[in-house]
Amino acid sequence: MEKILNDYMQDFETYMETCVDRYADDSATLKEAIAYSLSTGGKRFRPLLLMAVVQFGKGEMAQAFSSAAALEWIHTYSLIHDDLPAMDDDNFRRGKPTTHKQFNEAIAILAGDSMLTTAFGLILDDENLPINKRVQLAKNLSFAAGPKGMVSGQMADIEGESKELTLLELQRIHQQKTGALIEYAVSAGSLIADIPVNASTSLMNYAKHLGLAYQIHNDLKDVVYDSDQSGKAAGKDAELEKNTYPSILGLNKAIQQLEDVIKAAEAEINELSVFVESSAFDMSSLEILKELLDYVRIETGA
DSSP: OHHHIIIIIHHHHHHHHHHHHHHSTTOHHHHHHHHHHHTSOOOOHHHHHHHHHHHHTTOOGGGTHHHHHHHHHHHHHHHHHHTSTTTTOOSEETTEEOHHHHSOHHHHHHHHHHHHHHHHHHHHTOTTSOHHHHHHHHHHHHHHHSTTTHHHHHHHHHHTTTSOOOHHHHHHHHHHHTHHHHHHHHHHHHHHTTOOHHHHHHHHHHHHHHHHHHHHHHHHHHHHSOHHHHSSOTTHHHHTTOOOHHHHHOHHHHHHHHHHHHHHHHHHHHHHGGGTTOTTSOTTHHHHHHHHHHHTOOOOOO
16 A cells, blocks of 8 residues: 555645635634544545556546545544444544544534535645546445435435344445445545446446455444444444444354455456556556555454
């Protein structure tokens, strides 16, 4: 991950700060809440994935920043709202007070609302991108984040509490709740870099597996990690009677399921290696995609 981390991530963080200054300067309180929410220690997993795909396609990284920032803003807004008392009622995230605890519920809601609505402007205002790409990227993001994507998955997750879901039902929830934005990162990167269909198909298959692995990993963290390791209250899923991979499959089978999904994602990366002779691709970026899979592995101490 070194090239993107060293060459681009610092510039991306500066770009994000500039966006906060530009779009949230009418209210000091909102600006502070938004900046706080964006700075609570996230790994920028989704922006990094998007930028890795752009690098793979040898696209212009300056064209990737607005979509990557919009993606992070929407992801962060979803966490702000997810932590509220009406949802998961979490006091800590990544080891820091959640936004509604650092400020209050009203400010947290408004900060989340601000981030959601502004995200599309980040893309549409980006003059580095052709207008047709801006429109398509914004449209695709609205689909991924809305009632056919992330929000729908969150709704189904809430409705599934205290009910017994099948594994297929749980997978569908997670495909929307978690997978939709991860898949958007790959589709956006492919669009920005004009990656041809044969390669983008493998990338999207990788993204589907990665999204599922990310959620299984998240479910497992709640069981096998303590609060210090996970940065939030452990055992919360069981407290809320949520359907998770460990609750449906049992701990050992859930861990095996995670490994199987990671292997399926690795197979898609290997499929992409057939393009190694083509000068159209930066094959070093595939190492970044592999390292992102390492992030969703579970260390059990066994």
